[in-house]
Amino acid sequence: MNVLLVLFDLVLLAGIVGVAWRCLASTDLFRAVVLFITFGLLLALAWVRLEAPDIALAEAAIGAGITGALLLVTLERLRSIMAERRSGRRHTPPPDPTGPHALLRALHDPPPERRTFLPALTFALVVGGLLVTALWHQPQSVGLEPVVDAHMDISGVDHPITAVLLNFRAYDTFLELAIVLIALLGAWSLGRHDLIPARPAPGPILPGTLRLLVPVAVVTGVYVLWAGSHAPGGAFQAGAILGAAGILLVLARPRQLPMAPGTPLRLGITAGVVLFLLVGTYGLVAGHGFLGYADAWAYPLIILIEVAATLSIALTLVALFVAGRPAGDDT
Amino acid sequence: MNGLAETVAHTLAPGLLYPTGGAILFALGLYGLIRRHHLVLRILALNIMGSGVFMVLLGVAARGEGAPDPVAQALTLTGIVVAVSATAFALALVVHLTRLTGHAVMLPGPPDDDAPVEDISREAHHADGGPAESSAGEDRSA
Amino acid sequence: MARASVPSNAGRRFAGRGRSRARRALATAAAATLLWWILAGSAALLEPLALLAIVLAAVASLLLPAGRPLPLRPVALPGLLGFFLRSSFLGGLDVARRALDPHLPIRPDFLTYRTELAHGPPLTLFMAVVSLLPGTLSVRLEGRLLTLHVLDRDADTRAALIALEQRIRKAFHDPRDRQASDDGAAP
Amino acid sequence: MIANALTVILIFAGLVFFAAGTAGLLRFPDVYSRLHALTKADNVGLGLVILGLMFQAGGPADILKLLLIWVLVLAAGTTAAHMVAQRTWTHGEFESDR
Numbered sequence: 001m002n003v004l005l006v007l008f009d010l011v012l013l014a015g016i017v018g019v020a021w022r023c024l025a026s027t028d029l030f031r032a033v034v035l036f037i038t039f040g041l042l043l044a045l046a047w048v049r050l051e052a053p054d055i056a057l058a059e060a061a062i063g064a065g066i067t068g069a070l071l072l073v074t075l076e077r078l079r080s081i082m083a084e085r086r087s088g089r090r091h092t093p094p095p096d097p098t099g100p101h102a103l104l105r106a107l108h109d110p111p112p113e114r115r116t117f118l119p120a121l122t123f124a125l126v127v128g129g130l131l132v133t134a135l136w137h138q139p140q141s142v143g144l145e146p147v148v149d150a151h152m153d154i155s156g157v158d159h160p161i162t163a164v165l166l167n168f169r170a171y172d173t174f175l176e177l178a179i180v181l182i183a184l185l186g187a188w189s190l191g192r193h194d195l196i197p198a199r200p201a202p203g204p205i206l207p208g209t210l211r212l213l214v215p216v217a218v219v220t221g222v223y224v225l226w227a228g229s230h231a232p233g234g235a236f237q238a239g240a241i242l243g244a245a246g247i248l249l250v251l252a253r254p255r256q257l258p259m260a261p262g263t264p265l266r267l268g269i270t271a272g273v274v275l276f277l278l279v280g281t282y283g284l285v286a287g288h289g290f291l292g293y294a295d296a297w298a299y300p301l302i303i304l305i306e307v308a309a310t311l312s313i314a315l316t317l318v319a320l321f322v323a324g325r326p327a328g329d330d331t
Numbered sequence: 332m333n334g335l336a337e338t339v340a341h342t343l344a345p346g347l348l349y350p351t352g353g354a355i356l357f358a359l360g361l362y363g364l365i366r367r368h369h370l371v372l373r374i375l376a377l378n379i380m381g382s383g384v385f386m387v388l389l390g391v392a393a394r395g396e397g398a399p400d401p402v403a404q405a406l407t408l409t410g411i412v413v414a415v416s417a418t419a420f421a422l423a424l425v426v427h428l429t430r431l432t433g434h435a436v437m438l439p440g441p442p443d444d445d446a447p448v449e450d451i452s453r454e455a456h457h458a459d460g461g462p463a464e465s466s467a468g469e470d471r472s473a
Numbered sequence: 474m475a476r477a478s479v480p481s482n483a484g485r486r487f488a489g490r491g492r493s494r495a496r497r498a499l500a501t502a503a504a505a506t507l508l509w510w511i512l513a514g515s516a517a518l519l520e521p522l523a524l525l526a527i528v529l530a531a532v533a534s535l536l537l538p539a540g541r542p543l544p545l546r547p548v549a550l551p552g553l554l555g556f557f558l559r560s561s562f563l564g565g566l567d568v569a570r571r572a573l574d575p576h577l578p579i580r581p582d583f584l585t586y587r588t589e590l591a592h593g594p595p596l597t598l599f600m601a602v603v604s605l606l607p608g609t610l611s612v613r614l615e616g617r618l619l620t621l622h623v624l625d626r627d628a629d630t631r632a633a634l635i636a637l638e639q640r641i642r643k644a645f646h647d648p649r650d651r652q653a654s655d656d657g658a659a660p
Numbered sequence: 661m662i663a664n665a666l667t668v669i670l671i672f673a674g675l676v677f678f679a680a681g682t683a684g685l686l687r688f689p690d691v692y693s694r695l696h697a698l699t700k701a702d703n704v705g706l707g708l709v710i711l712g713l714m715f716q717a718g719g720p721a722d723i724l725k726l727l728l729i730w731v732l733v734l735a736a737g738t739t740a741a742h743m744v745a746q747r748t749w750t751h752g753e754f755e756s757d758r
Binding site for chain 4: 508510511512514515561562564565566567568569570571572573577579581600601602604605607608610611612613620622624
């Protein structure tokens with residue numbers, strides 16, 4: 001046992017729990033969101049420590065990055081809606097950052113009521129205590145690692161997590177893509193998108209950085225997708241990187257959203273689920289079972305599905321950030 | 332004495348330390364979920380609970396000798412993506428609720444039947460039709 | 474005479490724009506190839522996904538709003554790079570010293586600086602690098618008037634800014650120089 | 661051996677700069693001054709860490725990869741600092757800071 005490592009574990013865990021506590025105790029929502037982003041980054045560090053680099057990548061890109069962007073834009077939307085209602089006018093244009101009436105009011109939550117203190121504390125302590133007891137008395141087991149290891153040669157890829165995600169437990173991944181799609185349909189069912197309530201910052205710095213960052217993000221995203229077959233990486237991380245590039249583009253020029261309108265967008269968003277379903281059905285017909293592949297075809301099919309899934313996840317994340325159906329189609 | 336040292340070493344191994352931390356995060360998120368009123372904070376609390384679950388999963392997966400369990404890691408990866416979509420949908424609902432009612436705070440207590448109810452049906456109609464018109468107009472001019 | 478020259482002029486500009494778009498896409502594709510080699514190694518350059526990455530990067534560069542051309546002068550680049558490395562290191566050292574000093578010796582203030590650099594890459598680079606120089610942070614640009622935040626209002630910031638501006642001007646061909654020489658040659 | 665020693669020294673020097681940047685973030689009085697501390701000190705800190713890691717690189721591709729990380733963080737850091745400064749200029753300080 002390495003004393004330094006144990007010290008690192010303890011400090012990291014104390015930091016994670018402390019940041020989570022400050023986040024939930026904060027009365028200022030902006031502060032809570034910033035602390036939540038910090039929480040996500042610390043979690044990524046913990047995942048590296050637990051030998052899960054795939055999860056660390058996904059946590060940093062999705063858990064901290066994209067969730068953080070979603071939360072911040074939501075706060076900005078709430079602020080502009082409340083300002084609209086307060087000023088009694090509807091549908092005022094988004095606040096002009098250079099204007100004299102720039103909105104400064106932060107969103108606040110009143111401190112919690114005293115009477116919920118004891119029940120909540122008791123409930124949380126009981127649940128937490130039960131969990132800890134159960135975890136401490138859990139019998140040692142080797143898990144499924146040997147099973148996965150024994151079947152790696154027929155999986156078509158060299159990275160166990162990609163093998164599990166796209167071959168051994170493809171059901172999970174398929175249903176997960178379906179859930180992502182359903183979440184987007186839910187958001188779209190609430191109406192058309194409103195403008196992102198902030199104008200891009202004037203000046204040449206942001207466009208200049210975008211011209212540098214977006215091609216780099218595209219190449220890096222495809223690289224992470226390609227690397228997933230033999231190293232940490234894969235469709236989800238790649239989709240998150242490309243989605244982040246898309247969110248940057250949306251933020252930089254919200255007046256003309258660079259999203260394909262209507263049909264191409266819908267095709268791209270459903271590509272992952274549709275292709276997965278087609279390949280799965282073909283497997284059923286060809287006698288490998290639903291979502292099964294012939295061994296020789298496993299690698300190209302997995303790559304094909306991953307490309308489609310990456311496209312779908314990236315587009316869906318951007319669409320969820322914009323929140324609402326694209327303007328200009330009335331179906 | 333030796334037994335005590337062994338117990339301490341056993342307890343401080345990452346396979347037990349991190350699941351314990353995950354359980355604490357879960358309980359903390361639960362506490363925040365009950366105590367806070369603003370819906371965005373409640374969504375944050377739910378996310379923290381979810382992260383606690385991920386930490387338990389990954390910590391248990393890292394137990395023992397050899398490589399960690401890839402199935403648990405793959406499930407966590409799936410979970411993170413599901414969590415972000417659910418969060419995005421929940422946030423869209425909060426924005427919609429705020430547009431309809433003017434606030435996003437869920438106050439505890441039994442529903443007050445005598446309280447004046449804002450007629451949201453008309454507003455919903457407005458809120459749905461208004462921005463669409465204006466944004467379509469802007470698109471045309473752009 | 475002047476009127477007759479307008480269409481041909483416009484046509485030439487259009488062709489030039491088309492050529493610059495193609496050149497931009499090619500440059501991005503070359504940079505993407507280099508990036509892929511850095512990330513994935515030379516053996517992976519023949520993968521189909523490598524081709525996909527390179528094509529997508531080129532397409533993305535075409536979809537982005539076009540920037541102004543980048544008239545680099547390669548001879549002056551090492552000098553600019555050396556200046557940048559030295560002054561950004563000094564900037565870090567300076568702010569670290571101030572932050573760790575128990576007396577916290579900072580006297581923050583705002584400052585405006587009128588730059589003569591051409592809009593486009595030179596000015597963008599100037600604004601970006603200013604934030605890494607000792608004690609300066611670019612806040613806002615209006616026309617050519619740059620608002621800066623300085624950590625120490627008594628430091629000789631202006632001299633450092635002028636030095637940086639001269640370095641950057643040397644590293645780029647200024648389009649106005651060429652225009653001036655054209656105007657001079659025409660009559 | 662010398663390479664390892666250089667790596668350790670450079671990474672420690674980099675960590676000192678990161679610590680100084682964090683100290684500045686906590687001690688400086690307003691948003692702008694804090695941005696100074698974060699961008700400049702963290703830039704040098706990361707540069708030193710990367711320089712230290714370069715002595716452990718296995719080939720030119722690794723060195724370029726490390727350089728790329730530094731350049732990207734540099735570009736992102738200076739852009740973010742400029743955007744935060746600009747937003748503070750137009751919107752005022754964030755309410756939490758008061």
